[in-house]
């Protein structure tokens with residue numbers, strides 16, 4: 001039998017594997033970039049954090065997304081049949097987590113998090129000015145929404161910054177652990193842990209600082 005080494009490929013380390021819980025495989029498969037999904041219905045706009053998305057086709061440009069029916073965004077997107085998928089970079093890491101831990105049912109997240117909504121050209125949902133890219137999407141297939149909360153969108157208009165060429169995007173590994181893509185200063189991609197507890201601690205530190213006399 002020919003091995004890859006016989007064909008001239010470098011020898012690559014073999015990885016010994018153990019049983020792995022099937023419900024946890026997402027920790028290894030999931031890390032596409034975390035995105036912010038904006039939506040609008042009638043006078044209301046909203047934004048949510050999303051990690052469960054997948055490219056499905058080049059032309060038409062199709063993206064599949066799992067949006068839980070428990071989320072307020074689910075209703076806005078199902079009614080408007082549209083959304084904008086915004087790609088944040090590491091500057092928005094903390095904001096992205098906070099947006100994913102509260103609901104538009106009781107918070108106007110765009111203004112609460114100081115994000116700038118810009119009008120789209122094809123859909124009613126806003127583009128987020130602070131994000132590296134924004135993809136305007138129309139819902140083209142809702143057959144799997146009932147069974148899997150799975151929406152198939154067509155990207156009908158895309159907007160992207162030209163620099164940096166490779167933005168440092170945020171990737172979720174589960175359990176509050178995030179990873180940044182791209183090259184860090186003097187090194188390679190890094191990872192960081194940002195849990196709800198960290199966020200609560202930072203918020204109370206900020207509040208204390210605000211209360212302290214100058």
Ligand SMILES: Cc1cc2nc3c(=O)[nH]c(=O)nc-3n(C[C@H](O)[C@H](O)[C@H](O)COP(=O)(O)O)c2cc1C
Pocket residue numbers: 034046047048049050051052053066067068070071072073074096097099100101102103104105172
């Ligand atoms: C890192 C991260 C990734 C998330 N990914 C998804 C996702 O793929 N699908 C989903 O339905 N919710 C996801 N969520 C949860 C929603 O962002 C969260 O429920 C949000 O509060 C919904 O807001 P809404 O009620 O205003 O729509 C994620 C949250 C975080 C922090």
